[in-house]
Amino acid sequence: MAQVLEFKLPDLGEGLTEAEIVRWLVNVGDVVAIDQPVVEVETAKAMVEVPCPYGGVVTARFGDEGTELPVGAPLLTVAVGGTEAPATGAPGASAAKTASSESPVPAESAVSSEHSGNVLVGYGTAGPAARRRRVRRDDPVLTGTPSGAPAGSAQAVATAPRTAGHQGPVPVISPLVRKLAREKGLDLREVRGSGPDGLILRADVERAVTAAGTAAALAAPASAPVSANGSAPGRVSTSAPVAVAAGAGERIPLRGVRGAVADKLSRSRTEIPDATCWVDADATELMAARTAMNAAGGPKISLLALLARICVHALSRYPELNSTVDMGAREIVRLPSVHLGFAAQTERGLVVPVVRDAGTRTAESLTEEFARLTEAARQGTLTPADLTGGTFTLNNYGVFGVDGSTPIINHPEAAMLGVGRIIPKPWVHQGELAVRQVVQLSLTFDHRVCDGGTAGGFLRYVADCVEHPAVLLRTL
Incomplete structure (x- = not known):
């Protein structure tokens, strides 16, 4: 019978006490080898690929991308002593179901990060096989699936945008680029990458976001209703103090580096x-x-x-x-x-x-x-x-x-x-x-x-x- 072992976020040195999950490198049900990188985290010093000291089947993951964890917090559990996914009644199976709904993508559809240009991914580098990206099928930013439709459903397939040049997984240079696009509500299938082989860079996402904001700003005056005194309701008099509404403006967390x-x-x-x-x-x-x-x-x-x-x-x-x-x-x-x-x-x-x-x-x-x-x-x-x-x-x-x-x-x-x-x-x-x-x-x-x-x-x-x-x- 397989033994389920818990792997906790290790002490990454240099007095670091916490780290943010940037990208999971494995899914629940994957078979991992000893010292294989399983998660990419960002600390106050650098981006780090964290290797797991156990070999076996991943039964649960703790924390979504963007979550900050203290050193010593559980990262994942691994069933050691078998290579098959645990049965429903096996220890840790219920946690595995709730921890992640992601499914692995075939290797031929993964986008290699060997030449991605990620900055500050420290503590050594993994081989190309270990660094191959996985594309989340349930991510509306990556697949164009509407947030209200389940991944893989007929509605999702029918309504997903099909932009020329972006059939299949979207090639993205960095998980930080995916995260930025997700925060901005930007569909990466609508972005033209300027990197090698159409790779989408951070600059491409920022240009797309800026273009969308400019278009919205130009459209706003034309559609804004006019009040009785001939001015738009949203306009602020230059003689009155300007107050920023709560929640207005872009908020960028000061985390990591x-x-x-x-x-x-x-x-x-x-x-x-x-x-x-x-x-x-x-x-x-x-x-x-x-x-x-x-x-x-x-x-x-x-x-x-x-x-x-x-x-x-x-x-x-x-x-x-x-x-x-x-x-x-x-x-x-x-x-x-x-x-x-x-x-x-x-x-x-x-x-x-x-x-x-x-x-x-x-x-x-x-x-x-x-x-x-x-x-x-x-x-x-x-x-x-x-x-x-x-x-x-x-x-x-x-x-x-x-x-x-x-x-x-x-x-x-x-x-x-x-x-x-x-x-x-x-x-x-x-x-x-x-x-x-x-x-x-x-x-x-x-x-x-x-x-x-x-x-x-x-x-x-x-x-x-x-x-x-x-x-x-x-x-x-």
């Missing part, structure tokens, strides 16, 4: 008395030095790696900025190693991967590590360990085409160096006006760890190294 970022930035603004200083620097010589390095052969050196080298050497001269503040003990803690965070833009927002021991790495090593972490962020394989433990952040916002910024310090760090775009500008060089490659550098720092003299000295040293890269030869 976005919620963690919101908490950290709010805490940083609340706790850290920050200040910013900036300077323009002539980066012409630095650009020429990089060109010469790459022309000499071997692995290419990135500009970000050279800026990181300059940054860590400046921190060795001004260690106050590589520190944190312990307000409980009322102490400034100077940190022995530089773990350099850098801002990376992904589909799910801005993340800050951390390069460990950046002060001991060469330009080639830094280039390789920046490339690895950036690709991991884009592909969704960053782990919480990749996103924590930073001591100083390098923010290259120049890639967005802007010159300057006053960013919020990445709590609990003490400073952040910002680098704007490098563009040709008029510059006085050797007493003559010339066109040079100019960059704006900014330093936002915690005024508790140092004063303006220290911050200014750090920023001036960084600018000197940018303008005269030979200054770094003293540190080799």
Whole structure:
């Protein structure tokens, strides 16, 4: 006789106490192997595929997609010791019936997520077979089934919209895209995907929602009745205060990574008395030095790696900025190693991967590590360990085409160096006006760890190294 075992949400590390169910990877009645991923959850650090330590038949699932569960809460039950679905009277069978009404879709109709581009799906990656998506047949957003008609009924089949190009399961890049469409009441069969092979991206859903809202807004004035005084009832006089009705507007839950970022930035603004200083620097010589390095052969050196080298050497001269503040003990803690965070833009927002021991790495090593972490962020394989433990952040916002910024310090760090775009500008060089490659550098720092003299000295040293890269030869 099969033994029914309960699998609970495990401790995912990094002090995490809860997680939100994003996508179930198995259905009730499925046979699972030991350590097979069974559910995808979102924590405050990353998206995680959770493997089950038992092998057998899934008899029950606990929690729908979008449900937040604390660590230790039941996730599912597995009948161990048999490969057939449990009989009606078997333990856990009643729970299985109420836990889910989903049925598995044949493998040939599943949409592979191997190249989906999901962001921050961490803690390792499963093989292609384990990562194949299942499409819920009872989901009106996916199938076009009216919410009032049972899935598979004649009414559902008759009334389901048939948009050209979307026969069968709808190819969607991410479960978050499905969730967004479901929240907006959008039928994905009416959306044209711009991804490979018609894959529907988040941007496609957002464009469709915006287009629908614009059409509704344009239609509203024409159909609105006119009151006795000649004005539409819904219009508000400009002389009267505007009150937002309860429930009006779009509400987006601050959960998972976005919620963690919101908490950290709010805490940083609340706790850290920050200040910013900036300077323009002539980066012409630095650009020429990089060109010469790459022309000499071997692995290419990135500009970000050279800026990181300059940054860590400046921190060795001004260690106050590589520190944190312990307000409980009322102490400034100077940190022995530089773990350099850098801002990376992904589909799910801005993340800050951390390069460990950046002060001991060469330009080639830094280039390789920046490339690895950036690709991991884009592909969704960053782990919480990749996103924590930073001591100083390098923010290259120049890639967005802007010159300057006053960013919020990445709590609990003490400073952040910002680098704007490098563009040709008029510059006085050797007493003559010339066109040079100019960059704006900014330093936002915690005024508790140092004063303006220290911050200014750090920023001036960084600018000197940018303008005269030979200054770094003293540190080799």
